[in-house]
Amino acid sequence: MAKFYLTTPIYYVNARPHLGHAYTTVVADTITRYKRMRGFDVVFLTGTDEHGEKVARSARLAGVEPQAFVDDVAAAYQRQWKKLGLDYDRFIRTTEPRHAEAVKKIYRAVKKAGYIYKSKYQGPYCVSCELYVTDPTPEGNCPTCGRAPEQIEEENYFFKLSAFEKKLLAHYEKHPEFVQPETRRNEVVSFVKGGLRDLSISRTRFDWGIPMPDAKGHVFYVWFDALTSYMSGIGYGDTGPGASEFERLWPADLHLVGKEIVRFHAVYWPAFLLAAGLPLPKTIYAHGWWLFEAEKMSKTRGNVVRADPIQRVVGADGLRYFLLREMVFGQDGNFSYGAVLTRYNSDLANDLGNLVSRTLAMIERYFKGETPYPSAGADRSPEDRDVADVAEKTITGFLDAFDRYEFSRGLEAVWGLVAAINKYLVETEPWVLAEDETRRARLGTVLWTAAEGLRIIAALLVPVMPAAAEQIWQQLGFDSDVAATRLDSLCWGQLSTGQRIRRADAVFPRLEREPAIEQMRALEEEAAGAATTQGGPVAEEEKTWITIDEFAKVELRVAEVRTAERVPGTNKLLKLSVDLGSEVRQVVAGIAEVYAPETLIGRKVVIVTNLQPRKIRGLESNGMIVAASVGDHGRPVLVTFTEDVPVGARLK
Ligand code: MSP
Numbered sequence: 001m002a003k004f005y006l007t008t009p010i011y012y013v014n015a016r017p018h019l020g021h022a023y024t025t026v027v028a029d030t031i032t033r034y035k036r037m038r039g040f041d042v043v044f045l046t047g048t049d050e051h052g053e054k055v056a057r058s059a060r061l062a063g064v065e066p067q068a069f070v071d072d073v074a075a076a077y078q079r080q081w082k083k084l085g086l087d088y089d090r091f092i093r094t095t096e097p098r099h100a101e102a103v104k105k106i107y108r109a110v111k112k113a114g115y116i117y118k119s120k121y122q123g124p125y126c127v128s129c130e131l132y133v134t135d136p137t138p139e140g141n142c143p144t145c146g147r148a149p150e151q152i153e154e155e156n157y158f159f160k161l162s163a164f165e166k167k168l169l170a171h172y173e174k175h176p177e178f179v180q181p182e183t184r185r186n187e188v189v190s191f192v193k194g195g196l197r198d199l200s201i202s203r204t205r206f207d208w209g210i211p212m213p214d215a216k217g218h219v220f221y222v223w224f225d226a227l228t229s230y231m232s233g234i235g236y237g238d239t240g241p242g243a244s245e246f247e248r249l250w251p252a253d254l255h256l257v258g259k260e261i262v263r264f265h266a267v268y269w270p271a272f273l274l275a276a277g278l279p280l281p282k283t284i285y286a287h288g289w290w291l292f293e294a295e296k297m298s299k300t301r302g303n304v305v306r307a308d309p310i311q312r313v314v315g316a317d318g319l320r321y322f323l324l325r326e327m328v329f330g331q332d333g334n335f336s337y338g339a340v341l342t343r344y345n346s347d348l349a350n351d352l353g354n355l356v357s358r359t360l361a362m363i364e365r366y367f368k369g370e371t372p373y374p375s376a377g378a379d380r381s382p383e384d385r386d387v388a389d390v391a392e393k394t395i396t397g398f399l400d401a402f403d404r405y406e407f408s409r410g411l412e413a414v415w416g417l418v419a420a421i422n423k424y425l426v427e428t429e430p431w432v433l434a435e436d437e438t439r440r441a442r443l444g445t446v447l448w449t450a451a452e453g454l455r456i457i458a459a460l461l462v463p464v465m466p467a468a469a470e471q472i473w474q475q476l477g478f479d480s481d482v483a484a485t486r487l488d489s490l491c492w493g494q495l496s497t498g499q500r501i502r503r504a505d506a507v508f509p510r511l512e513r514e515p516a517i518e519q520m521r522a523l524e525e526e527a528a529g530a531a532t533t534q535g536g537p538v539a540e541e542e543k544t545w546i547t548i549d550e551f552a553k554v555e556l557r558v559a560e561v562r563t564a565e566r567v568p569g570t571n572k573l574l575k576l577s578v579d580l581g582s583e584v585r586q587v588v589a590g591i592a593e594v595y596a597p598e599t600l601i602g603r604k605v606v607i608v609t610n611l612q613p614r615k616i617r618g619l620e621s622n623g624m625i626v627a628a629s630v631g632d633h634g635r636p637v638l639v640t641f642t643e644d645v646p647v648g649a650r651l652k
Contacts, residue, residue, distance in 0.1 A: 005042075007028070023287070030407065110275040152205065178270075258286065316467065391420075566592055606639045
């Protein structure tokens with residue numbers, strides 16, 4: 001059996017899992033299930049990227065040891081993937097000793113081959129992206145995140161990346177499938193053609209990393225460390241029996257990545273591997289971003305949407321379907337709660353769900369719950385053949401699309417079959433045939449045809465909606481595991497007759513649109529609130545002191561409320577404009593249940609003024625109003641002064 005080894009990126013622990021992360025993992029899980037049904041022996045690896053200066057800083061801010069910090073976030077990722085039913089085979093954490101062994105092993109191989117030297121780096125560095133800013137924006141900022149870099153000077157160990165320019169270009173030329181899709185490949189090729197500079201792969205500014213052998217005070221650059229996880233997670237660096245797995249699985253067949261990290265995967269990674277004399281992965285496929293309110297969803301932009309609230313309303317399969325159907329793989333996609341509901345109600349509840357329930361209801365009513373016989377003779381009509389034709393074409397079209405990772409096209413093909421069967425039922429009118437005893441054979445053919453179509457649909461949907469596909473399969477009366485179906489041999493005409501169906505609840509119950517959207521939003525706000533008020537991984541008793549300098553980072557100022565109004569469609573939120581003396585800002589605050597907007601005008605309040613702006617209900621909130629949280633329900637009580645204080649005064 002041919003092997004297929006695929007990976008997601010290992011997720012950066014500075015952020016907790018959001019929909020963007022869930023997307024890469026859902027795609028990987030879908031490919032895993034699909035390839036298994038195509039007969040491959042699949043291994044799917046994911047994990048967490050836990051080193052680097054930013055993580056150390058975040059841990060310090062949270063008042064915990066870095067290891068406690070990363071343990072907590074790594075666990076949050078694992079919990080989230082389990083909740084979404086994402087069935088990875090291997091999970092690697094870069095703080096595991098087996099990973100450190102692997103990093104040291106590849107480094108030694110690269111060094112032995114003569115590609116490491118010591119030199120000084122002086123220049124701009126982006127701490128957020130862990131990147132030397134060699135090609136800054138015209139304003140001198142980081143080209144990836146746009147933040148101002150820090151100036152650093154360090155004695156580092158360098159990797160001779162420049163020595164690989166020609167070899168990489170030759171590889172891209174010879175293996176056009178190496179970087180996908182085409183647009184990303186072109187970007188990578190022109191980046192390399194523009195010339196490669198050597199790359200510093202050690203750091204001395206901080207120690208939260210893997211120590212470099214024979215280089216006191218140096219830890220590995222996070223990307224040298226992180227990329228190696230694709231090998232350490234399957235036994236590279238293992239001196240025991242684990243090593244054989246690496247022999248079997250490497251090179252990876254597919255690295256799935258987001259478009260912003262293509263360069264690391266398609267330039268640095270193959271260069272490290274070539275230097276170490278190791279085979280290169282077969283394909284690096286870069287997907288686009290989920291945009292929310294027209295920007296990339298990300299923690300730093302504050303426009304994050306979590307998977308959990310959506311999953312709680314439309315189910316894990318509803319979410320998976322939305323992610324794969326709505327976004328053309330490789331391009332960016334716009335997220336909105338409304339779009340989730342439209343897909344759910346129209347495609348799942350209406351088109352597919354109704355087809356399942358009415359077909360099964362008629363088999364139950366007219367054939368005592370047993371799949372009827374299809375007629376081979378006079379009672380066959382061209383319409384039956386048409387459905388069979390569409391089904392055969394759907395199978396081929398679906399396989400072709402999924403082989404190319406064109407998920408949305410593959411799903412469109414399946415919905416073409418759903419539509420064809422729905423149309424067939426409307427045209428053949430089985431409920432009318434049922435009234436005429438002489439048309440019983442014809443009725444049997446019609447319902448068998450619809451059920452056979454559903455069998456094919458269920459099998460094709462396994463990779464995308466494993467639980468729903470299994471439910472439909474069971475309802476059709478099968479005892480076997482639908483995921484064991486081999487897609488290569490799936491074809492029309494295999495549904496047995498006389499099989500007892502098992503009608504059950506609707507697979508996708510219809511949802512009331514506005515309440516469902518409101519529920520997702522409310523759950524998201526609750527989760528966002530929990531993430532900020534609970535502030536991460538610190539258990540109450542483990543809390544440590546912060547220094548006065550750390551406290552001084554929080555800017556609290558007196559402001560006067562100028563205007564206040566309710567945010568439509570919510571009970572809790574008020575939109576305020578507050579005067580800070582030097583400027584007037586908009587702040588969205590969850591105090592509407594306690595404070596009527598008109599009572600706030602002219603009132604002095606305290607605002608955290610240097611909090612990262614974030615969008616709440618599409619409204620920019622530029623600061624946070626300070627309130628005591630009282631009682632079990634956290635009733636807000638605004639901070640007030642008994643003496644007069646000028647607007648703009650700082651609280652220290
Ligand atoms: N730690 C690095 C990867 C190291 S791999 C050796 C990293 N981690 S990340 O957590 O920031 O991102 C992980 C993946 O999530 C990336 O593929 C990224 O593209 C994806 N997403 C994060 N936000 C996203 C969206 N808004 N939309 C779609 N995917 C995005 O990079």
